[in-house]
Amino acid sequence: MLYLNSILETSLDNQKIQLETYIKNRLLNNPEITAELICKDELLYKNIKKWLKIKLNSEKHYIHSKSTAKCAFRFAEIVGENPYQAKLTALLHDNAKITGDNSNHANLGAKSVQDDLGLCNRKIFNAIKKHSFHNSYNTNFEKIIFLADKTDPAKREKGLYETALILLSEGVDIHKVVKMLKLD
Ligand SMILES: [Fe+2]
Numbered sequence: 001m002l003y004l005n006s007i008l009e010t011s012l013d014n015q016k017i018q019l020e021t022y023i024k025n026r027l028l029n030n031p032e033i034t035a036e037l038i039c040k041d042e043l044l045y046k047n048i049k050k051w052l053k054i055k056l057n058s059e060k061h062y063i064h065s066k067s068t069a070k071c072a073f074r075f076a077e078i079v080g081e082n083p084y085q086a087k088l089t090a091l092l093h094d095n096a097k098i099t100g101d102n103s104n105h106a107n108l109g110a111k112s113v114q115d116d117l118g119l120c121n122r123k124i125f126n127a128i129k130k131h132s133f134h135n136s137y138n139t140n141f142e143k144i145i146f147l148a149d150k151t152d153p154a155k156r157e158k159g160l161y162e163t164a165l166i167l168l169s170e171g172v173d174i175h176k177v178v179k180m181l182k183l184d
């Protein structure tokens with residue numbers, strides 16, 4: 001059994017490396033590629049999700065990531081940020097989450113997106129790095145990722161996401177929404 005487990009782990013490691021090579025090649029060979037093109041490129045986006053799933057090694061974290069991506073997309077649409085950039089960032093925000101000590105997962109995750117996937121974008125890097133803490137000085141884009149993470153209905157209290165949607169649609173500032181929902 002132990003032997004089988006180690007074979008499976010090795011093959012997953014290999015798959016992860018192969019996916020990183022594919023994604024990196026695609027992104028580094030096309031520095032002008034936008035988040036929208038990445039999200040709409042079926043094979044590329046599918047491989048990014050595959051990479052994330054292997055890396056997270058947790059169905060729970062994976063479901064949270066996909067759900068946070070959907071929330072971030074909607075929030076971004078409402079507040080006039082790039083929804084595809086928000087979706088991609090939110091999908092990847094917890095990529096360095098592991099079982100146990102996660103105090104540095106935001107920093108490690110931002111670095112991994114850049115180093116392992118070749119997704120070199122300051123806005124995405126900063127939003128992943130800052131996703132754990134709300135700060136009024138953060139940009140609207142960074143606040144969206146924080147808000148999506150904290151209201152994701154797959155993981156958080158029911159109704160938070162819908163309330164945040166309503167408040168944002170009514171034009172309430174994101175910082176105020178975070179405070180009203182006591183998320184920080
Ligand atoms: Fe996180």
Ligand SMILES: [Fe+2]
Nearest residue numbers: 064093094149
């Ligand atoms: Fe998260």
